[in-house]
Amino acid sequence: MNGSPGDGPVIVVDDVTLGYGDRVVQQHLTFEVRRGEVFVILGVSGSGKSTLLKNMIGLCEPMRGKVSIDGTNVVTARGEERARLLRQFGVMYQSGALFGSMTLLENVRLPLDEFTELHSDEKDLVALAKLNQVGIRAAAWKTPAEVSGGMKKRAAIARAMALDPFLLFLDEPSSGLDPITSAGLDALIRFLSMDFGITFVVVTHELQSTYAIADRCVLLDARTKTIIAEGKPADLRDHSEDPTVRRFFRREADPQGGVP
Numbered sequence: 001m002n003g004s005p006g007d008g009p010v011i012v013v014d015d016v017t018l019g020y021g022d023r024v025v026q027q028h029l030t031f032e033v034r035r036g037e038v039f040v041i042l043g044v045s046g047s048g049k050s051t052l053l054k055n056m057i058g059l060c061e062p063m064r065g066k067v068s069i070d071g072t073n074v075v076t077a078r079g080e081e082r083a084r085l086l087r088q089f090g091v092m093y094q095s096g097a098l099f100g101s102m103t104l105l106e107n108v109r110l111p112l113d114e115f116t117e118l119h120s121d122e123k124d125l126v127a128l129a130k131l132n133q134v135g136i137r138a139a140a141w142k143t144p145a146e147v148s149g150g151m152k153k154r155a156a157i158a159r160a161m162a163l164d165p166f167l168l169f170l171d172e173p174s175s176g177l178d179p180i181t182s183a184g185l186d187a188l189i190r191f192l193s194m195d196f197g198i199t200f201v202v203v204t205h206e207l208q209s210t211y212a213i214a215d216r217c218v219l220l221d222a223r224t225k226t227i228i229a230e231g232k233p234a235d236l237r238d239h240s241e242d243p244t245v246r247r248f249f250r251r252e253a254d255p256q257g258g259v260p
């Protein structure tokens with residue numbers, strides 16, 4: 001189990017406004033991610049999902065408000081505290097970003113090379129164990145070009161798990177995948193959540209995936225620039241009092257051409 005020491009929420013997003021330069025992309029975002037859950041950030045293209053993820057991992061600084069992971073402010077943490085914070089979570093970016101000249105094993109080893117003093121054989125063993133966890137151990141000595149899109153995503157997840165984080169951020173994990181491969185990835189996320197207790201924050205606009213994996217979600221609205229729904233996706237689909245929210249979760253177009 002990748003348990004975390006503290007109790008209470010893993011992530012606290014407290015009245016966050018985010019954007020680029022003077023341009024606000026989302027504002028007044030307040031929510032918590034609970035330990036062990038699969039939490040999905042939903043919204044149409046351009047609503048600010050990836051920007052929110054970048055603010056949650058400290059890659060961008062919110063214009064206002066704060067984000068903390070296990071009680072540590074992701075922007076202000078320095079020194080030892082920052083090093084500890086960075087080891088607590090792994091990230092899979094939208095592009096996957098595996099190094100094409102390296103094998104999958106070498107790709108998964110990279111964080112171990114950078115952040116641990118393990119012996120080379122031990123690093124190989126850990127990397128193989130991670131590839132095994134995501135179901136592609138047999139492809140360890142292949143390069144990214146030699147494996148399918150779904151296997152590349154799995155390798156990128158294995159790399160994000162290399163340092164045994166208790167929290168994983170995935171940006172659009174099913175982008176570019178066919179529905180069957182995408183469903184396989186959904187099953188992997190559920191498996192890692194249930195069997196290893198990993199908390200997931202997943203950015204997606206795929207409703208089918210959301211229903212398959214999410215314990216809870218938030219829906220970012222591009223028009224009002226804030227969260228318009230939070231909860232279990234099926235509950236929001238069936239019981240939300242906001243017609244915009246119900247339409248989004250039923251995948252219906254807005255007759256007036258609004259967003260979503």
Ligand SMILES: Nc1ncnc2c1ncn2[C@@H]1O[C@H](COP(=O)(O)OP(=O)(O)OP(=O)(O)O)[C@@H](O)[C@H]1O
Nearest residue numbers: 020025043044045046047048049050051052203205
């Ligand atoms: N580096 C940047 N500099 C300036 N503006 C940006 C930058 N990155 C994104 N944006 C803008 O911020 C807004 C939100 O983009 P973001 O990528 O966060 O949305 P998204 O919901 O993740 O979209 P998608 O589903 O298409 O990935 C968009 O209008 C985008 O053009």
